[in-house]
Amino acid sequence: MTATAYGRPGTATGTGPPRSDGPAKAAGTAPYAYEYRVADPAYVAPVQATVARGRVLEVDAAEAEAVEGVIAVLTHAGAPGLDTGAELSGLQRVAELAVLQSGEVSYRGQVVAAVVAETFEAAWHAAALVTVRYEQWPHDAGFSDQRADAVAPEEDHRQGEVESAAPAEVVVEQTYATAMQHNNPMEPHTTVARFEGGELFLYESTQGSYEVRRTVAALLGMEPERVHVVAPYVGGGFGSKGPLHAPTVLAVLAAVALPGRWVKLALTRRQMFALVGYRSPTIQRVRLSAGADGRLSGVDVVATVQSSHVADFVEEAAGPAKSMYAAPNRRMGHRVVRLDAAVPTWMRAPGECPGMFGPEVAMDELAWACGLDPIEVRLRNEPERDPHTGKPFSSRNLAACLREGARRFGWADRAPEPGGRVENGWRVGMGVAASAYPVVPPPGDSWARIRYEGEGVYAVSLAAADIGTGAWTALAQVAADALGVPLERVRVRLGDSSLPEASLAGGSTGLMSWGSTIHAAAEEFRRGHGERPEPGAEATGHLPANPAQDDYAMYAYGAQFAEVRVHAATGEVRVPRLLGVFAAGRIVNARTARSQFTGGMTMGLSMALHEESVVDARFGHVVNGDFAEYHIAANADVEDVQAHWIDEEDPLVNPLGAKGIGEIGIVGTAAAVANAAYHATGVRVRSLPVRLDDFIGA
Amino acid sequence: MKPFDYRRASDAAGAAALVAEHPGAAFLGGGTNLVDHMKLGVAAPDMLVDITHLPMDRVEALPEGEGGVSIGANVRNSEAAAHPLVRERYPVLSQALLSGASGQLRNAATTGGNLLQRTRCVYFQDTGTPCNKREPGSGCSALEGYQRYHAVFGASPDCVATHPSDMAVALVALDARVVVTDAAGGERRIPVAELHRLPGEAPEQDTVLSRGDLITAVELPEMPMAARARYRKIRDRASFAFALVSAAVGLELAADGTVADVRIALGGVAHKPWRALLAEEALRGSAATEAGFAAAAEAELSEARPLPGNVFKLELVRAAVTETLGEVAAELRGEGEL
């Protein structure tokens, strides 16, 4: 079977069967980690630091221990030891995972003790009764781009001479900011664990069961094969369930301390704002130099981001500008401010999502400065080759997305000047921004096993995680196509470390890597067993290396359009229309793909108008850590959201010809909204979220 | 959450007496505010007296002659909003209720609980930070902290919090009163406008009620301007968000087109639903024009003392007052929707 046979009309790929897990999800019978009925569980309740920096002097647990049902109070003095020198994968931060291994407090909210009890109520009540005395040290939790101690994590990327470039006819030099955000999937991070006979069993909310297995095994000094991780259904992750965080380790410590007993820990929403990472705020200084014709001569992006004294995590917000537009003189760099704060983490399209805000608003400013259509400015700066590496693009259809989007959105009807359209007391405007997301190598290796069960039925298994994306369905389609059988004949098994290893669900690589692996397994199967296999026949396939990976720059692209209304008197901001057109290779399942795109765009809208974790630097923590105060777009904020895609053939990216679609939908949305708000009002907002106080009085 | 005793009250006076006798007791209405606070450690009652089975669950017309409508303290927010007597006679109250919280919360929240819900000040809800309202004398974290949802009228150096209820704002504009049963079985009526306090030096006291005082009903008097009064809520999200500023506005025009009577109550701006008396005074007897409405808003704003983090609220007060008055006036003149 050749790669080009994929997606041919009439086969399973390319159509949109509904999600196979849909009915179970709707009926509540697809269990998340906490919902497994385990015998006689104990419950873990964390005690969190109320200082941002210092040392635990004493943990007074007497009152807590007196509570009926309390089994143990874990502190750094008595908790089981971990191998904090363990070699972990590049995704993990061992210092973040060294839970209760010392009395040092490095951020507010850090786990400093935990209660294990017979009931949930007793555990939580007792946790509130644990008194911790600290030696408090001065802390520093104030993020800004005006700090002398900001460090460059690597040398700036430079081409040409961005500083001394010949004076340009048009210069846009501005500072843009994106807010700190917290991932907040619907299912909070959960671990249900039991340690018995040298084996550790985990029901875990995770984007990768093998990553959990290996990390936990290394920390405990166990053989990875003795750690078993089950996670068939996961209620979202948005990146925060990729790397492990402290709560998983805490639950494991409790399980080790209570051999033979199941222990359960699910975070509260408030704890989700303290213990499982966040998207760093960014401050982006962008300088675009161009001719009067809008052609760029220089692109200079320096992004200041937040990291932690615990361990570094750099939100690569200056990254996307590297490959976006042609310009001979370029610099992209990061400045990292390390604070007494928790370690940031991945959040949907890390780097790309915040990093396309500044440059894409700056491109809009450039367009207005040159008197050009913002689409035209982008078209004039389309690069022939990847400006960063000089490699050819495997495919680049940004221009087609912009044109198709303009047509569908009615871009030509927009008012010629900002502030030119008022309807019923609302100023109305339209904005556009580009979007891009790379085809990255998958985070981890993958194998898939195919077994003929008899009666025409094939079982396909691998430990991939469906975090709500539709992988259960799309992978069955891929398998059906690869085997040349109807979809109903394929049984998929996912999300269990007893199945063949699969890479983490991250970087929008899931379908590409797992699908390619299943494809390889199907070829292997047919090679070994032919078209008429015996029941029980089996074959395993391995993720094929992509020979083209090093020779091409590979990206998915999109164009995001927004209509924004700003109330003339109150400044209230609404987004009646969002429209995205994407070029992301072959779309395997139109239904689940559309959900990924529109879901990303909705999250982008939420970022544009609402999401902001407010850190009070005096205390060092997020003070609006619940869903009444930390706003996520509500249904009423999300009106007409449409996603379309263009047909794109890209045989170079992988045998499926598919690029990742999980993240690109959130990239560029906020810039499109801010650009539309400018068109509506003439007020340029350069700091997210865009809110009513940006407009009133203006 | 601290373990607690649960009692189901069987009559109003008994419930009041039970709470009055037990310093650690609290009434339980829908629980959407109190139970949250128990989970957060903001409230730690050792006894909950469930009042939701008491027969205070009706919306009914007050006896002939008195006019008006009574809403039992246990009537759920969604029920009150949908009740024909409320929708016909006091649509502004329906609008205010429906602009609050979410459908699920409104199904659980009671009239009494809504009135007595506590501030959403983030520091009040966070036991790890100083807060005079939660822990008298510990300090006010908001004074130099996050102030977006805080007061611009009537605050004190001890507390700058706002009262979050939308319903209460409409009730103040409607001259409503609460009916209170006390521990001794006595009954008294308090205008809603006088129920909540300004923080002064005792921000821990939200209201003028004493321990054990049970709200049994809210009474709405007959009021000619009620049928056309309107509620406008300005917020950060299109729904499911507390007001940055809201306004409940009623207007009565004289035959010559001047303002015969007016009610303006503001939400999101003070420790209590804020009756804009200065604005009302400026308007009574004057022309019902856009300029007049704007001048009224300015009169009220002369009393405003915004915080660095919420100066923008002044503009919102201006917009909410002038636009809503303008809409009501237009409707009264038969001009229909603006």
Ligand SMILES: Cc1cc2nc3c(=O)[nH]c(=O)nc-3n(C[C@H](O)[C@H](O)[C@H](O)COP(=O)(O)OP(=O)(O)OC[C@H]3O[C@@H](n4cnc5c(N)ncnc54)[C@H](O)[C@@H]3O)c2cc1C
């Ligand atoms: C996410 C979220 C968003 C919200 N958004 C809004 C909004 O936009 N606008 C808005 O107005 N509200 C909003 N609310 C608040 C909501 O309206 C209140 O939580 C609700 O009205 C409280 O009513 P309850 O019956 O649940 O009160 P409870 O929680 O049961 O009680 C609250 C308090 O009142 C006392 N109490 C209850 N009944 C009586 C009585 N009859 N007599 C004396 N004391 C009594 C209790 O002891 C307690 O102290 C929101 C709440 C949440 C959680």
Ligand code: SF4
């Ligand atoms: S404003 Fe009031 S409620 Fe908020 S912290 Fe200050 S004292 Fe507490």
